[in-house]
Amino acid sequence: MRQRSSVMPIVTVQQGPRSVELKRELVRQITDALVDAYRIPAETVQVWIQEVPTDSWGAAGTLTADK
Amino acid sequence: MRQRSSVMPIVTVQQGPRSVELKRELVRQITDALVDAYRIPAETVQVWIQEVPTDSWGAAGTLTADK
Amino acid sequence: MRQRSSVMPIVTVQQGPRSVELKRELVRQITDALVDAYRIPAETVQVWIQEVPTDSWGAAGTLTADK
Amino acid sequence: MRQRSSVMPIVTVQQGPRSVELKRELVRQITDALVDAYRIPAETVQVWIQEVPTDSWGAAGTLTADK
């Protein structure tokens, strides 16, 4: 228990909208990345995807929706 | 003023979708927790709930929607 | 390249819902603020707006939707 | 398992620096708040405190360190 709770990383991804298939694949691959890099069990890894619509996010001063 | 602005904690909760009744109760109880633990006025506490759909969040490499 | 990657700030705004016009203006003005304050190119600045509905966010222990 | 992973909320608190005693109390009380409001086991709740020094945080346009 002690061991486990000291290794629970939380991953949050901010991104534009994507399909469930792509998100499923991302959660799988990011979890593998944590397992490989940190040698921790997959069960200790959580991945949260914050999807932001293109009219709520921008780079270089311009909304992505306007590009 | 000085006092107040030095004590304004921001609480963000990442969670799956829940009803308004549950969220209302959570905001009330988390605010009480801050008031009790830190001896600060309730007005200085903000609680933000980031609801993430089950197809955008997973543990152990699997989307919650697939469990 | 080296220079650039060392200056890419990420700005996240947590707020209640607002119109596209207001968000467009905000992304433009926050990017200008970064460019002015840090003397960095606008292309290195990203702004993400996390809109939270009024039933998922509160202050002083009360949901904004109930005020 | 299925049940559990669907209820693991992550709480992040942004605040100025505080003592370990106060943070210990806060983690305990916020966890209780989640347990009470959502009827979930305490083991499913994680609390992360992001302490920000007073020269990196401000309200009303002024750094807290300057107030």
Place this chain on the structure above:
Amino acid sequence: MRQRSSVMPIVTVQQGPRSVELKRELVRQITDALVDAYRIPAETVQVWIQEVPTDSWGAAGTLTADK
């Protein structure tokens, strides 16, 4: 009160370390950006700067500290 609590945006900036002078200027300018774009009082705006050391942040797969 009602009005005010419905307009309190929280701005979080993730960035590499910078001097107090630059952060002071940034908090001032970002607050002005919010005031201008959203026509809200400066007192309702909070800015939090999360400084991340160069060995804890990277782009293109490489830690900034290694560039």
Place this chain on the structure above:
Amino acid sequence: MRQRSSVMPIVTVQQGPRSVELKRELVRQITDALVDAYRIPAETVQVWIQEVPTDSWGAAGTLTADK
């Protein structure tokens, strides 16, 4: 340009302190995960690690430092 700015995901990892070697490996592997899952260029991926000391983070109501 249009293409690129529409695909820049931001990954934030909340975790306990770890060595530079481990963080270097994590940034590399998470970036690979994004590149593989989303078919995007590595240059568009940013990874930010928020290290939280064990006295500022807990699970099950107990600070990690006390476990």
